[in-house]
Amino acid sequence: MEGIVSRLSRRDKRKLVQHMRRCQNGQMRIRYLIVLSCAEGTPPSEVAKQLKVSRSTVYRVAERFNEFGETGLADRREDNGERKIDEEFLSSLIKLVGSSPQQFGWPRPTWTRELLVVTMARLTGVSIHPSTMSKALQHIGARRGRPKPTVNCPWSKAAKNRRLRALRTLKATLPSNEVLVYEDEVDIHLNPKIGLDWMLPGQQKTVLTPGKNKKRYLAGALNPRTGKVTWVEADRKDSLLLIDMLWTLLETYPRAKKIHIILDNYCIHSTKMVQLTLNSPKGKRLKLHFLPPYCPDHNRIERTWLDLHANVTRNHTHQTMDQLIEDVRKYLTNRNRKKQHYNVAA
Template sequence: MAVAAVGRGDSCNAAARALGCATSTVVCAVRRYREAGREALRDRRAGNGHPKVDGQFRQRLERVLAGTPEDWGWCRPTWTRELLCVELQRRGMPRVSVATMGRTLASLGARLKAAKPIVQCPWPAWKRRRRLYVLRCMEAHKPPEEPVLHVDEVDIHLNPKVGRDWCLPGQRRVVVTPGNNQKRFVAGALNVRTGKLTWVEGRSKASTLFIQLLWRIASQYRRARRIHLVLDNAAVHTSKKTRRALAQLGGRIVLHFLPPYCPEGNRIERVWLDLHANVTRNHRCRTMARLMVRVHAYLAARNAQRSASPSLRRADLRRAV
């Protein structure tokens, strides 16, 4: 088409604009046609041989990405595209360019992610799995008059948690921090059967906050014969004040402890993640009072709509502000 356009008298620039390609593409096509005729216009990519990136290449790349560079003998903790090219070549694969490696990673759905720091459970794997299995069986088989709730506490900071947000090219979201950080603490209990959330607010994460939650749970589940709480091994859950409060409640509330450092076994952790995503991340509240109003509004709306991201009406948001 480029050669035909130039043959009709169009300039190379005009032909390139009409075809939506670079002017150099039209110039090269015309030059090849003048030098060797029609045969020079044939697609010559058929002589390139087999593609370097095939199914086997992708499988080995997935196997490499399952570990860290240190697992494969490199003195570096994170992968780069250049290092992946070298590692695949060391494994007998053809050497590819950095751009080709980037396209291959995109085709696999691989992307740069922040690492998740965790503390490993000190229990043996079999003991940890058995404990989690016992707790799941309790949740599944307890009668309705003995509700099972997952309990945990969350920190609310006046300095906002900074997170990603959609922005136009050349723009970046700006979040003004108040400077002097303030904290509030929310203790909550999630009913695993109904999804209902019970929570209290406090100025410190002490036994008093947890005891306040115990009395709130006891008042909301008055008809319950026994209330089972699944929670972690924090000191406030086993303090002397807490044991005295449990005794005052007449043994109606029974504590079941998770294995150490096992947040994935507590369902309420998902609620706190949603709370940060919907309220505290990149927030613009200048006072802790305004922020806590929004926190309570979100938790109340979540209870009402049973949704991780309840849509609050504008009028509600104005009241929260």
């Protein structure tokens, strides 16, 4: 349009197009397009509509191009001074997010953007806006999540590492005619576990609960060679549940010379009834290997139970336990069919 952008020669237009195609900055490319469109006589309102920018932006870009030429298209924020968020700042932020506010004298145990801004200003002398802190957190891949509760293992570090090393060696040197599984139990509650979900602004989804809770229990055994989960169900979480699991393993792996079972120290795992089962003629093919206390991360079936809750029990809408258990069975059956978590790492 006459007067918005000065007339451009064919050579100048071709030069701008070439520079635009080589430009890696999206905002800069928009400014090139504004100039080229206006030079073709396109009305500013139409340019704004096509490029999804405001008319004031079109006029401002055109004015700077007319005054300074192509150099006027550069982002003027480069003149704002030294960039505040540099690699040194981000490195300090990574360390800060990995710590607790209480380590820096704050009474609050969790971080907020505002608290991070104040603390980073103290540590680095660089003060930024909370919205800029959001971008910095996104840049380092930080997220808001629920911390995992843990309990210290009562064993010495040497004893704990010795046991874990022995279990890793067992798995690495397992003969082909023997089987190793990770065993654990999981509680299935009719009252659903409540978990995170996407929601629209101003909306909070609701989960209808049956009110009176009911429970079922599963014992499962994960074979790290195949990824297969073998499981049994019961109304009570006691030694009979584990014993049922042991007999099921004997039936599942009839040709295995030895079935090694890695499990935790839960009380139902070391009763006289369990010992009688292990001492029976068929039970002699079974051998229990106990993990150090409070080391759930080393029991590989724990991840399977987390996935089960995420895919079935969390925010579920079933009103009867039979419906819920049927979904649990379907999930585990499909999981085995698809060979998910195949060859689970040690």
